[in-house]
Amino acid sequence: MRVVRLASPLLAVLLVLAVWQLAVSGLHIQSYILPSPHQTWQALRDDWTSVRSLAGQTLYESVVGFVIGTGVGFLLAVAMAHVTIVHRVLYPILIATQAVPIVAIAAPLVIILGYGLAPKLVIVGLIVFFPVVVNVLDGLSSIDHGMVDLARSMGAGEAKIFLLVRLPATLTPLFSALKLGAAYAVTGAVIGEWTASITPGLGKDLLLKNSRLDTAGVYADVLLLTAVGLGGFLLMTVVERLSTPWRTRGTARRWFRRSADMKG
Amino acid sequence: MTDTKLTIDSVEVSFGETLALAKIDLEVKNGEFVTFVGPSGCGKTTLMNVIAGLQQPTSGRVMMDGADIAGKPGHVGYMFQKDLLIPWRTVTGNIVLGAALTGRATKSDRTAARELAARYGLGDFVDHYPHALSGGMRQRVALMRTLAFHKEVLLLDEPFGALDAQTRLEMQQWLLEVWADSGRTVLFITHDVDEAVFLADRVVVMSARPGRIQDVHEVAVPRPRTVDTLMSPEFMDLKSQVLSGLYHTEAE
Numbered sequence: 127m128r129v130v131r132l133a134s135p136l137l138a139v140l141l142v143l144a145v146w147q148l149a150v151s152g153l154h155i156q157s158y159i160l161p162s163p164h165q166t167w168q169a170l171r172d173d174w175t176s177v178r179s180l181a182g183q184t185l186y187e188s189v190v191g192f193v194i195g196t197g198v199g200f201l202l203a204v205a206m207a208h209v210t211i212v213h214r215v216l217y218p219i220l221i222a223t224q225a226v227p228i229v230a231i232a233a234p235l236v237i238i239l240g241y242g243l244a245p246k247l248v249i250v251g252l253i254v255f256f257p258v259v260v261n262v263l264d265g266l267s268s269i270d271h272g273m274v275d276l277a278r279s280m281g282a283g284e285a286k287i288f289l290l291v292r293l294p295a296t297l298t299p300l301f302s303a304l305k306l307g308a309a310y311a312v313t314g315a316v317i318g319e320w321t322a323s324i325t326p327g328l329g330k331d332l333l334l335k336n337s338r339l340d341t342a343g344v345y346a347d348v349l350l351l352t353a354v355g356l357g358g359f360l361l362m363t364v365v366e367r368l369s370t371p372w373r374t375r376g377t378a379r380r381w382f383r384r385s386a387d388m389k390g
Numbered sequence: 391m392t393d394t395k396l397t398i399d400s401v402e403v404s405f406g407e408t409l410a411l412a413k414i415d416l417e418v419k420n421g422e423f424v425t426f427v428g429p430s431g432c433g434k435t436t437l438m439n440v441i442a443g444l445q446q447p448t449s450g451r452v453m454m455d456g457a458d459i460a461g462k463p464g465h466v467g468y469m470f471q472k473d474l475l476i477p478w479r480t481v482t483g484n485i486v487l488g489a490a491l492t493g494r495a496t497k498s499d500r501t502a503a504r505e506l507a508a509r510y511g512l513g514d515f516v517d518h519y520p521h522a523l524s525g526g527m528r529q530r531v532a533l534m535r536t537l538a539f540h541k542e543v544l545l546l547d548e549p550f551g552a553l554d555a556q557t558r559l560e561m562q563q564w565l566l567e568v569w570a571d572s573g574r575t576v577l578f579i580t581h582d583v584d585e586a587v588f589l590a591d592r593v594v595v596m597s598a599r600p601g602r603i604q605d606v607h608e609v610a611v612p613r614p615r616t617v618d619t620l621m622s623p624e625f626m627d628l629k630s631q632v633l634s635g636l637y638h639t640e641a642e
């Protein structure tokens with residue numbers, strides 16, 4: 127079963143590659159319109175050293191923007207859940223930030239923040255923070271009130287109740303947002319590079335190759351960007367499994383039992 | 391040690407205009423097992439909430455060992471109608487919840503929790519998460535958590551209400567065993583008259599709108615009580631007394 131579960135996504139990838147290859151060779155599509163998987167792979171290998179460091183740059187923007195965006199989102203959600211006035215004031219503002227087209231605010235962001243890393247981080251952050259806010263708020267408000275009453279009846283203070291009862295209840299919805307965000311962060315970084323950047327990155331590189339009609343190179347970049355986004359998603363999935371074991375397991379992991387015994 | 395443990399002294403609770411509890415007076419002896427029956431909505435849970443400190447009474451006091459504990463949480467072990475096990479804590483983690491919430495669950499707390507679980511038939515489940523347990527097991531864990539909170543007074547609000555008849559009977563006998571072992575004072579709510587009489591030293595019958603104590607029945611049936619007790623004439627007799635009191639209330 128485990129083998130099937132692990133193999134099926136691989137199979138899906140192979141299927142896509144096969145259809146792609148068949149389409150290109152069967153329909154005799156010119157390589158500057160649609161390169162074959164093989165040509166794309168070739169382009170990726172030929173360009174590897176430069177593409178790799180560019181990917182590193184884009185990855186860096188994505189990761190830092192993701193961490194800032196999700197961190198801010200989480201804190202906002204906690205503040206909004208606990209202070210009604212913060213909720214009332216912030217919620218419409220947050221909705222408004224989502225209605226603003228990201229590409230449109232890139233230009234004013236550059237005027238304010240310059241062409242460096244900052245506007246790109248803001249763009250990535252703007253994209254990833256909203257799902258975190260919504261989901262964490264949801265998690266905090268859907269807590270079984272009985273659990274909080276139980277904790278209160280035991281004489282627990284609000285801080286302990288938050289740590290042991292409210293916070294863990296947000297993990298499941300939080301990770302739904304983090305998984306989405308990990309994939310979106312790369313998109314954010316690319317938009318940032320296109321609209322608010324003079325420094326190199328994979329997004330910038332893609333534009334350049336496109337203008338040179340280096341289609342295989344463009345596809346190679348797209349492939350790499352996809353891999354980065356997918357990697358982020360998978361990483362979040364793994365972290366989720368490790369940090370919410372009760373959702374997928376009947377018993378606690380062995381090492382966790384020991385560490386729980388030690389720290390209490 | 392038959393001195394008074396808990397005194398409910400003219401406790402009244404109103405929610406806005408409605409009077410949920412009207413002047414409740416009751417003395418509970420140390421180590422006594424008192425059950426409460428009454429129509430739904432007569433304020434049984436509200437009374438427990440007052441004793442547990444979750445609900446401030448509109449007037450009156452709840453004295454325990456000479457101190458007024460009304461509206462002050464942390465003095466009694468309170469088991470709610472739902473088991474309220476924390477999904478992300480294992481059986482052990484749930485049993486030590488009280489310690490974790492009020493300070494720190496030490497290694498010895500966890501060892502004690504495992505021993506408690508083992509003593510009462512959950513030794514193989516100490517590292518299980520609640521979702522992997524049956525309804526009866528969950529209820530046991532909830533009760534162990536209440537026990538492990540180390541309070542002399544236990545409030546149990548319809549703890550077996552959701553269980554099937556057979557599991558319920560097992561749990562009742564188990565509870566009596568635990569109670570006999572621990573010597574604690576128990577206030578137990580139920581809507582099942584059999585259960586109320588079977589478990590109790592005294593059965594308190596409450597009436598609704600506003601909630602008040604209507605009758606208190608001494609249960610002189612000898613212990614230990616078994617399934618046979620349920621058939622004995624003295625049990626039947628008491629049960630019919632309690633039932634007629636209840637119906638009298640509901641007919642009004």
Ligand SMILES: Nc1ncnc2c1ncn2[C@@H]1O[C@H](COP(=O)(O)OP(=O)(O)O)[C@@H](O)[C@H]1O
Pocket residue numbers: 405410428429430431432433434435436437
């Ligand atoms: N927090 C509350 N606010 C308003 N009314 C309440 C509240 N809690 C309970 N009540 C009312 O008080 C009465 C007693 O409720 P409860 O103590 O839950 O009864 P029981 O446990 O006997 O079924 C009911 O009429 C209920 O609607």
Ligand SMILES: [Mg+2]
Pocket residue numbers: 434435471
């Ligand atoms: Mg109730």
